[in-house]
Amino acid sequence: MLLEALSSPYVYSNVLFIIAGISFPIHLFGEYCILFKTPKVMKSVKWSLFDVHLWSSLMDLFLSFFVQPLAFFPVMAEFPMGVLNRIGMKTDVLMCSGVLIALLVLVSIIKMFKNRYYILFSMHTCWRYIRYSFLTMNYVLTILFVITVYVEIPEDQEFARSVLFKNNPELLQYDIPESPILVIAWSNFRMIYRQLLFTALFLSELIVFTVLIRLNMQKAISEIRSSASCKTFKIHRNFMKSLNMQIAVPIVVICIPSFFGLAVPFLQGNTQGAINFIYIIVSTHGALSTLIMVYLQKSYREAVVQIVGCNRKMEENIRTVMPKAF
Template sequence: MNTSCSTVFTYWDSWQFQATFSHLLILITLPINLFGGYCIIKKTPRNRKSARWYLLHLHAWTIISDVLIGGLVCPYMFFPVLVGISVGVFSWISVPVWIQVFCAQVGLGGLATAIVMLFENRHNTLVRGRFKIEAEWIRYTFYAINGIYALLFLLPVYFQIPDPEWAKPILLKVVCELSGFFSIFRNPFQILPCPHPSYFQNNVFVFSMEISAVTGTAGIFLLFFLAEVFILCIHSSYFLLSLKTHMSPATQKLQIKFFVDMIFQVSIPVAVIVLPMTYCFYSIVWQYYNQMLNNIAIICISLHGMGSTITLIWLNPSYRQFTISVITCFRYDPSFRRSSVMTVSPATITQQHSKKI
């Protein structure tokens, strides 16, 4: 460790802050996410039944990824290097760190696959013609390819995990040299940051020395899934807005609303993940080190599930009305209000008419 470092670290930079906050957050968000799953199962309207299980599948992976990142694994990362400590439940029961990293990858990969499956289901429902996947075995093969890719896209990295005892000093030296080079474009008088003392603990895990290879592989994986979702959305939108659609005007209107709601339901929570991951990418590329921002970025990623559930409930009137009923201890019943208006109004009109006579 460089003894000339003068960086002062606070509680917000420590792994204790991230672990405590993440675990408390899971205790709050998990019941909310489970409530969202109940809404999907029990309160999905009849005109959306065909997509119910795909919505539930996506929601399940949302919960799994949140629990893994925020509770079971809870990685304390030292970006811009791929070095970290597991401070979650798995570390309490001595699960090997590489298995924990793989579990976190599976959670995020399963989430990406579930999003593609949801949009493929809408595409299969809306589209007619040669570009529709008619055969069920082809659809299942398509799902399997996406799932296997999400499961194995980082597999070569796991065979090259270095020994942290010699890798940590080397990575620290490389980071310092690169930071000095990039500081020419920012501030030539900037003092190089020092890693948090936790960096030198014995339980630190070095995922890879080839940072650019890992980020490049992850970038290709992300672009692959984004391209699939984009193509499915564009083609589905073309058929939804086509004048020669096979649907009636009323059905078309309902399908357009459902499709737009689904896009918002996916895009808003995904933004919760993309924004902190953008910071992580910036940190790696420009060799910027700020441990507090690293902690906040990981915590924000674990907020994805709550953002997904809130968006899901807000965009679906049946879920929203049921949620309001639960919050008000079932004193709010929109169906009762509508029926009351329909039964009281004629009587009121009749009574007023008799008074005039």
């Protein structure tokens, strides 16, 4: 019943608009916490954390508000239903922009772990110079990936759409005049192959930095005798634990549904509703990551307590004044 309802483009769009309305204030509060409530001892990771939060929030809003892609698998085709499409932006530009933002979320996560490893353990090693080439390589690969996606979009969309509808007549019901379906590529194998390679590269880099940080952290803590230094490293260690949990959210919410989405067309039942449901789940990853970040970081939790405390005090003052006024 749920998947059948979500297969409707208009129900799908309305659900995403609701998610956008809920997520947007959460994103803003997360930015406020990072900019103004990050502890001084973690000042070095502040901007890399903000970078991850910014791209994650932007990806959420792209999926749930600005673009709202309605994708069809296993054929490589989609059409947007978001605000930017309604004001006349080209579908291919929106699609490539969404791909770029999704990849930059992954790159920003790697950048944050790279920055943490550099500050803690490799400021006086050769990694001090290699890290720039490493970061540049990731950005270059990201740009090349988006360029290859854009180049493969058929120029003659009318012919591509006629072939698509001839082979998949069930898609005609989704071809609405205000947002015609865009054929992304003739073959989906090369795009899926590139996506798997980039995901494998991202996961391998993430695993390498996580293992290096953990091994060096354990070694450093065991060697340090100063109580002050141990306290500092304890703060960093607790931060890494919370950071790992925060990063696990986009990995679980993005990677697992993405891999499952590749298998959906081979399952029985309402596949379009299942695909739309996967996009809805992915569109919540930034908000979930922000809530976990606020919950795990003591200084961020205190900011919530202060805000809630102020509201409670205002309510108590109003209740105190109201009887006197009457």
